[in-house]
Amino acid sequence: MTAIKNYIASFFDWHKTIPANGLAFFRICFGVLMTFSTIRFMSYGWVNDFYVAPEFHFSYYGFDWLPYPSEMAIYAMFYGMLACAILITLGLFYRFASIGFFILFTYIELLDKTTYLNHYYFVSLVALLLIFLPANRYFSLDVRLGLVRESETVKAWHTGILKFQMAIVYIFAGIAKLESDWLFEAQPLKYWLHTAHHWPIVGDLFTQDWVAYLFSWAGCIYDLFIVFFLLNAKTRNFAYGFVILFHFLTWMLFPIGVFPWVMMVGTLIFLSDNLHKRALDVLRNILAFIPFPNFKSERKNINPQSGFRIANVLLASYISFQILFPFRYLLYPGDLFWTEEGFRFSWRVMLMEKAGHGYFYLHDPETGIEWEVPTCNHLTYMQEKQMSHQPDMILQYASYLEETYQDTTISTGHVDLKFKNPEIRAEVFVTLNGRPSQLFIDKKHNLAALENNLSHRYWLEPYNK
Amino acid sequence: MKKLLFVLLAPLALIGCKKDKKEDFDRGAMLNNMASAVIIPSINSMNQALINLDGSADEFIANPNATNLTTLQSTFIGTYKNFERCKMYDFGPMMDNGVKAAMNTYPVDTAKIEDNVESGSYTLGSLSNTDAIGLPAMDYLLYFEGSGSILDRFTTDALAENRKTYLGDLTEKMKTEFAPVLTAWNATYKSEFIAADGTDVGSSTGIMFNEFVKDVELLKNAKVGIPAGQFSGGEPLPEMTEAHFSKQSKVLALENVTALLNCFKGGEGIGFDDYIIDVQGEDADPSLSNNIIAQFGTIQTKINALGNDFNADVLTNFSGFTEAFQEIKKLVTYTKTDMASTLGLQITFSDSDGD
Structure with a gap:
């Protein structure tokens, strides 16, 4: 009993000191991952496709005041991000680099919600945390150059908060899977796994229903419990093997880019100090061949008593926010997948298959004359795809159309249609998790007159399961 | 741990056994079928239609009489139908050769066609002529009932020679541009596609x-x-x-x-x-x-x-x-x-x- 008590007590003693290996190791891994994912993003031409080419951008609620950078500035921001990621890896000018990375990365993310991904949100959060963590106090160029004093210890919360963040991702992803489509229909996996039917040998398996059920349940159980096995010293290594297997499989099966790598790298923080130390030793031996001056100043370990109060307050606020925010969907009536009220920033990862198609019309309220606006005239394919099933984006697009088509004449053949102050109406159909498409938004609403806010979207048609 | 997993996974086994379906669908086989039995035959027949169309046009140009006009008109309609059967395969060779837009951009600019006919100097492949070429342009030349008969415009009209040349250029252009589409499908694209x-x-x-x-x-x-x-x-x-x-x-x-x-x-x-x-x-x-x-x-x-x-x-x-x-x-x-x-x-x- 006392052993357990002691364990729990030590677990919650976030100000005790622990070896600095884990945090330094995490900093390097995170830096390397960000370096490569930034290079990958740029080399795919996505900077242009996602941020330069579109004529309209779907801003986040509350962030529409952010100035949209010029093409030059966007590219400059990406290069800046890359430089910061490299500096974080090296632990050079760390404070500056971590702040820079957080601001640039988050700024870019906030430009267009079309590209919203949970793991981008995760990266933003980790970048924010890193600003406050002394990840450059050990095994860094800042130490080597005497810019900061080396510390062989950090506080438990310095890595604890990162573990907490990982736990939030996993456990909320698991909770999100506790719903009937996922568990009892094996949807959307039943459809998604089919795309891998051409794999050699195991391809046929992916088209079997029982495999879809197995993956659904195993995925849910994995998400809910993996953190606990990672926290337990006895099961830790075994659990990490599972992490690799799980994410490698999802990487092979689904077009989810770097997400599996983010998780595989993120969970490294759970490994033992011994492993972190050995990893750093290997690096140290390799780097020993590079001649580099040593201006290390006298070592000064972190004082466990310092910043006690403020850290506690900040940590408590951050942790509460992280735990409560994903539950905000409970404040809304209706089906979460249908309305997507409180869907983002809640770790609902790979959870539903939703596709929509909308017909948008300019509508003259006086004459009743209508004109169908070709969506491809204003949005990229990617934007259209995302917009077509997300209510807030539909409203934003409608409001953009209203603005664009003030006092416009549209000529088709010999007919000129004049729109002075058009209403924007839309007929939108959506299919969710394999159910036949149904009406999502009725043409009776003037979407341009609806306010895009956080209140319940009563104007959506009801969802018939 | 093992026990727990077993308990958790046991219901899966039950659900799993309920419904096993036979698996014989294969995307590769679908692509193979699409290429061999649907796409290539339709492209092949379009290619043949364009060769016939060009032949009929040559014959009509050499002997612009009522019979040859009727033959040409019916070959033309046949070609147009063929086009409707293959135009949805506008990728790979068809896209590379840009034939879709060059063959069926409508409505045509009839004034532009008349200008071209009159001047006798034009580049049919130029962007500005997109709405003065292809099947819609032939549609105009072969069917437009203005003052005077269609045949007159190819025989007695002052611009008859120019008009015949323009007609011949239209069919020739379509024929030459479409041929590589079939060649490419047969040569390498089919296997790439599959x-x-x-x-x-x-x-x-x-x-x-x-x-x-x-x-x-x-x-x-x-x-x-x-x-x-x-x-x-x-x-x-x-x-x-x-x-x-x-x-x-x-x-x-x-x-x-x-x-x-x-x-x-x-x-x-x-x-x-x-x-x-x-x-x-x-x-x-x-x-x-x-x-x-x-x-x-x-x-x-x-x-x-x-x-x-x-x-x-x-x-x-x-x-x-x-x-x-x-x-x-x-x-x-x-x-x-x-x-x-x-x-x-x-x-x-x-x-x-x-x-």
């Missing part, structure tokens, strides 16, 4: 699906919606009909619908319909595949109910065209939502990450 059997962006299934959807949208807008006034506040635009001068819009629209259905079903072999059934399960209710096939049927019925001459019918039969338009719209919705979702295909041309 080999790209994933579902990612750039996969053959994805590309073919995208073009299929685009062509359904063209049917909705260009063939029916625009002439019927759906984009002009209800005012019909007879000048916007396809094959405006030969008045073949209805025939061509029906030809296109049949070809799209054929594309969906993979002819007699494996097609999108089988793929959908495979993903949804044989006993899915409602069956998306059946719904789509039924929707094609409804569209055929609605178009069949329209008058043969769209130019006249759009003026008097607004409700008939609106019904046809609405039914095609339903098919667009089916393809862009249900079908895309079921097959896990991306309607997009740039890759991206998901999560």
Whole structure:
């Protein structure tokens, strides 16, 4: 009993000191991952496709005041991000680099919600945390150059908060899977796994229903419990093997880019100090061949008593926010997948298959004359795809159309249609998790007159399961 | 730990045993069937039609008489029908050779055609001549009833020689530009097409699906919606009909619908319909595949109910065209939502990450 008590007590003693290996190791891994994912993003031409080419951008609620950078500035921001990621890896000018990375990365993310991904949100959060963590106090160029004093210890919360963040991702992803489509229909996996039917040998398996059920349940159980096995010293290594297997499989099966790598790298923080130390030793031996001056100043370990109060307050606020925010969907009536009220920033990862198609019309309220606006005239394919099933984006697009088509004449053949102050109406159909498409938004609403806010979207048609 | 896992997984075994389905669908086989039995035959027959068309045109140019004109006109209609059967395969060689836009951009600019004929100097491939070439330009030359007969304009008219030359240049251009499409399909593209059997962006299934959807949208807008006034506040635009001068819009629209259905079903072999059934399960209710096939049927019925001459019918039969338009719209919705979702295909041309 006392052993357990002691364990729990030590677990919650976030100000005790622990070896600095884990945090330094995490900093390097995170830096390397960000370096490569930034290079990958740029080399795919996505900077242009996602941020330069579109004529309209779907801003986040509350962030529409952010100035949209010029093409030059966007590219400059990406290069800046890359430089910061490299500096974080090296632990050079760390404070500056971590702040820079957080601001640039988050700024870019906030430009267009079309590209919203949970793991981008995760990266933003980790970048924010890193600003406050002394990840450059050990095994860094800042130490080597005497810019900061080396510390062989950090506080438990310095890595604890990162573990907490990982736990939030996993456990909320698991909770999100506790719903009937996922568990009892094996949807959307039943459809998604089919795309891998051409794999050699195991391809046929992916088209079997029982495999879809197995993956659904195993995925849910994995998400809910993996953190606990990672926290337990006895099961830790075994659990990490599972992490690799799980994410490698999802990487092979689904077009989810770097997400599996983010998780595989993120969970490294759970490994033992011994492993972190050995990893750093290997690096140290390799780097020993590079001649580099040593201006290390006298070592000064972190004082466990310092910043006690403020850290506690900040940590408590951050942790509460992280735990409560994903539950905000409970404040809304209706089906979460249908309305997507409180869907983002809640770790609902790979959870539903939703596709929509909308017909948008300019509508003259006086004459009743209508004109169908070709969506491809204003949005990229990617934007259209995302917009077509997300209510807030539909409203934003409608409001953009209203603005664009003030006092416009549209000529088709010999007919000129004049729109002075058009209403924007839309007929939108959506299919969710394999159910036949149904009406999502009725043409009776003037979407341009609806306010895009956080209140319940009563104007959506009801969802018939 | 092991016990726990067993307890948790036991119900899975029960669910798993309930329904095992036989697996014989294969995307590679579907692509093979599409290429061999649907796409290449339709491209082959278009190629043959263009050779015949060019031959008939040469004959007419050499001997511009009534018989040769009739022959040329009927070869022309046959070619136009062939075009409707292959235009949804606008990827790979067809896209590389840019034949789709060069063959059927309408309405044509008749003044531009007359200018070209009169001056006798033109570059048919130039961007500005896009609406003065191809099948719609021939449609105008072979069917326009102005003052004087069609035949007169190729015989007694002061510009008869120029007009004959222009006609010959049009068929020659189409024939030469289309030939490499067939050659490429037969040479290397067929195997490339079958080999790209994933579902990612750039996969053959994805590309073919995208073009299929685009062509359904063209049917909705260009063939029916625009002439019927759906984009002009209800005012019909007879000048916007396809094959405006030969008045073949209805025939061509029906030809296109049949070809799209054929594309969906993979002819007699494996097609999108089988793929959908495979993903949804044989006993899915409602069956998306059946719904789509039924929707094609409804569209055929609605178009069949329209008058043969769209130019006249759009003026008097607004409700008939609106019904046809609405039914095609339903098919667009089916393809862009249900079908895309079921097959896990991306309607997009740039890759991206998901999560």
